[in-house]
Amino acid sequence: MLLRAHQIKKGFSNGKKRIEVLKGINFEVNKGEKIAILGPSGSGKTTLLNILGTLERPDSGEVFWEEKVLNFRDERELSFIRRKKMGFVFQFYHLMPELNVLENIMLPGLMEGLPRKEAQKRGEELLKRLKLSEKAWQRIYTLSGGERQKVAIARAIFLSPKILFADEPTGNLDAESAKEVVQLFLELNQELSLTLVVVTHNLEIAKKMDRIYLLKEGFLVEYSETSLRESGD
Numbered sequence: 001m002l003l004r005a006h007q008i009k010k011g012f013s014n015g016k017k018r019i020e021v022l023k024g025i026n027f028e029v030n031k032g033e034k035i036a037i038l039g040p041s042g043s044g045k046t047t048l049l050n051i052l053g054t055l056e057r058p059d060s061g062e063v064f065w066e067e068k069v070l071n072f073r074d075e076r077e078l079s080f081i082r083r084k085k086m087g088f089v090f091q092f093y094h095l096m097p098e099l100n101v102l103e104n105i106m107l108p109g110l111m112e113g114l115p116r117k118e119a120q121k122r123g124e125e126l127l128k129r130l131k132l133s134e135k136a137w138q139r140i141y142t143l144s145g146g147e148r149q150k151v152a153i154a155r156a157i158f159l160s161p162k163i164l165f166a167d168e169p170t171g172n173l174d175a176e177s178a179k180e181v182v183q184l185f186l187e188l189n190q191e192l193s194l195t196l197v198v199v200t201h202n203l204e205i206a207k208k209m210d211r212i213y214l215l216k217e218g219f220l221v222e223y224s225e226t227s228l229r230e231s232g233d
């Protein structure tokens with residue numbers, strides 16, 4: 001077991017009103033597995049992903065990383081796991097516009113103290129793998145959405161994480177680019193045994209994963225194809 005969540009609860013207070021978003025989530029993912037999380041808008045998918053990725057603290061419940069319970073008060077431990085073991089990809093890429101493609105990809109390495117030469121070598125290898133070598137020196141604004149997302153994925157896997165969290169990674173892409181990005185996820189999963197947790201609204205993408213979870217009314221349920229059809233989500 002790589003990552004497990006037990007009875008996660010999380011709510012938010014907006015002024016006087018309090019909403020309970022996650023009401024007791026149980027979740028697990030094994031090494032090398034591909035998981036999709038589906039759910040209506042506002043159901044708490046991002047909140048859950050943030051908690052699994054140690055970016056946000058649950059109100060109660062536990063998250064286990066490789067069977068060890070995480071202490072959400074120990075920011076040093078959390079940040080170590082987040083930086084070394086986890087990669088993140090977002091809908092709007094979150095790339096640095098003032099840097100070129102290669103510099104964006106190298107950034108996690110440089111921040112971990114990797115010598116520039118080594119970081120550049122690794123960055124160039126990744127660009128080659130993604131068939132984006134000729135874009136290395138271009139600025140981000142000159143790339144298409146699909147290319148930007150591939151660069152974001154290269155940056156996310158720069159330090160060889162064990163798990164990649166993707167929050168609506170194709171939400172801003174046309175159908176063709178979305179297909180390419182999903183194909184890249186599947187290849188990386190195969191080649192690197194990269195564990196994937198993908199939040200998506202797209203059922204076709206979800207079906208490419210090993211398992212699908214549905215988040216609804218605060219609870220997460222594992223869904224089979226038949227029950228997905230029946231629920232209409």
Ligand SMILES: Nc1ncnc2c1ncn2[C@@H]1O[C@H](COP(=O)(O)OP(=O)(O)OP(=O)(O)O)[C@@H](O)[C@H]1O
Pocket residue numbers: 012013014019021039040041042043044045046047048
């Ligand atoms: N920091 C916060 N403060 C207050 N409310 C929040 C906060 N973060 C999330 N929420 C609320 O929690 C609920 C779940 O939000 P979340 O972004 O996790 O949903 P989601 O399923 O990812 O939605 P979408 O599919 O639209 O991205 C929403 O009602 C949102 O407004």
